[in-house]
Structures are given as C-alpha cells and as structure tokens.
Amino acid sequence: MNIFRIKPTIYFDRGAVEYLKNIKNKRVSIVTDPFMLKSGAADKITNIFKANKVEYEIFSDITPDPPIETVAVGVNKMLSFKPDVVIALGGGSSIDAAKSIIFFTVKILNTNEDNYGKPIFIAIPTTSGTGSEVTSFSVITMGTTKFPLINDEIIPDVAIIDADFVKTVPQQITADTAMDVLTHAIEAYVSANSSDYTDALAEKAVKLVFEYLLRAYKDGNDVTAREKLHNASCMAGMAFTNASLGINHSMAHTLGGNFHIPHGRANAIILPYVIKYNASLEAGEETEAGKKYANLSRILGLPCSSVNEGVKSIIAAIKILIKLTNIPMNLREVKIDKNDFSNKLEGMAADALKDKCTATNPIKPSKDELIQLFQEIYGK
Secondary structure, X not given: OOOOOOOOEEEEOOOHHHHHHHOOOOEEEEEOOHHHHHOOOOHHHHHHHHHOOOEEEEEOOOOOOOEHHHHHHHHXXXXXXXXXXXXXXXXXXXXXXXXXXXXXXXXXHHHOOOOOOOOEEEEEEOOOOOOHHHOOEEEEEEOOEEEEXXXXXXXXXXXXXXXHHOOOOOHXXXXXXXXXXXXXXXXXXXXXXXXXXXXXXXXXXXXXXXXXXXXXXXXXXXXXXXXHHHHHHHHHHHXXXXXXXXXXXXXXXHHHHHHOOOXXXXXXXXXXXXXXXXXXXXXXXXXXXXXXXXXXXXXXXOOOOOHHHHHHHHHHHHHHHHHHXXXXXXXXXXXXXXXXXXXXXXXXXXXXXXXHHHHHOOOOOOHHHHHHHHHHHHOO
C-alpha cells in the first residue's frame, strides 16, 4: 500500500500574506533571519499584527545551514513565550530552523507534562527553492555534518506562497534556488517511492523551471516568472516530501557541511553526474530511472528517439541552464583545494552513504561508487 499526503493549506498569488489578518487574540513567534528585518520584509507581517493588536516576538538569529546551537536558543525562547502561532519567514534555513525549534519545544514541554499543544505553524518562503513550506524535512548542521530530521509532525499547517516576497531575490540566488527546485523534482521523479501523484507534480515543476528560470534570472522584475518559479518550488516540495530524494541530496548535504557551498548550487553541480550514474548509460542498460529521465526530455520537447538519447538530452539541457546562469560546472571551478577535497573524500562518501536520502535513490550505491562520483564531480 502506498500513501500520498498533502498537509498544508496553501494560499498563493501576490498578496496572499493578507491571510494573516485572520490571526487575532493569539501569541505569535516569528522565526526569521536578520536580512528579513533589515530589508523590511518582516514589516509586511508585523504591520498586520500591529493593526490587529496581536502580541508577537521575533527570533531573528537564523543563519544559513542553521547549527544546532541556534535551534537550542530558539527552543529556549519558545519555552518562555509559549506561542499559539509560529511563523517562519525566510528561505529554507529559517523554515527548517522553525521546524526543529517547534519539534523540540513540544517534546520538552510534553515530557514535563505541561500539556502544551503544538502551535499553528505558518511558513512563508522568501526564496523559490527549498519547498520546505510543504515538507516533512528539516536539515540542521552539527559541526561539518548536516542532519535531516524527517517527521510528519514538522510539516507546516499553512503555507503562504506570495511572489511579493521574492521580487528582490538577487540574480545568482534566483539561479541557485531554482536549480534546487529542479533537483527536488527530478530526484522525486526517479525515487524508489515515486507514484503517479508525485510524478504529476514533479513533471509540472520541471516544465516550469525550464520555462521560467532564465526569464527570472535575466529580469528580476518579471513578476510572472517569479510567481511560476515560486509555485514550482512548492510543487516540487510536495513531490519529494512524499517520494523522498536520492544521492544528489545526500552528496550535496555533506559537500555543504564540509565546504559551505550553497545548497542549491551544490545540487546543480552534482545533478548531471547523478543522472548519468542512475541511468547506467555506460553499462548500456535501460534502467527504469533512465526511462523516466528520457520521458522528461519528451515532455520538454528535447531529442528523444531512444532512452539513451533522451537521457543525454536532459543532461545537456541541464548543463545549458547551469552555464547560462553562471553556476560552476564542477567542484574545481568552486575553487575547492584539491588536497583538502581528497583528505575529506572518504568521510564524505561515508556520510552520503548513510544519509537518509540515499535509501530512495533508484540505484543503491556502494561507498566506492560514491567516492568515484565525487571524484568525477570535482573535475580534472
């Protein structure tokens, strides 16, 4: 028996933040990062609460790849304030941090027999990338290792997909996050847990990224392109929270932890190599994953007279997107020291092998295969 879950109620289109006017007579915690305060994005929320005389507090210490220490500080603040509603405003880091903060706060209070119910959780993404607003995933950093927390309890209750929050996202972050969306969709599509339901969302997300990424990259004021990428991010999130991911993310997690490469960029660099590996092109086989990659080429109108040609077409198309958005083609171009990389290679392969995302990759890799993949991705 398979299962497909859609938990959050999703409010979308420009101006969807007006949903927050429904919150009255509640205590609200806002989890965000310093830039959201400085840029005025948080004002769109606090102005609504001030008008409605809603009591709120702001925890704005979130940094990229949020460390467990930051989560602990957030838990202590929430233990003291005990909000009825938690709003995560920001990119994947803010939403992931809020998920973990809520999860551990509720566990602590319930263990102490405080009878504190789980607060209403609202996620407002300000990048079109992680899809964290609809997923059961939260990635937290401990030292150089990224640990994914996967639990249905951390899925937000409400997601607000308002393109007004992404209009000013810088050009390169627009590219990195959109490639994260593409990776989510493609990995969910070939996942061992994929289904007709997740495939439909993944296919649509892939089409939207290919159609609108370059438009948004070249003109940040293209509101239609911004909105379509924002929707694609949410759709890909719904796909992978049900189907899970694969070794693309397992490898990106450890690369990010060791070399602080932005997550979306790491995924983009890895993606062509993982597609080639999963499709087993060099073995001359027609794998189920290869057939699905080829089907994406058909959907996109790329050359696809055979599975082999279809797989090569989608790889070539992704490389073109990478090149046109100034994302490095390999890890050497990221200027990672080769000796440092070599010294950490075995540890990264071991981390990727035990990463939870590896379990649903269409091919079960060995540690040696992951080492070889990392070496290929580094470049000559």
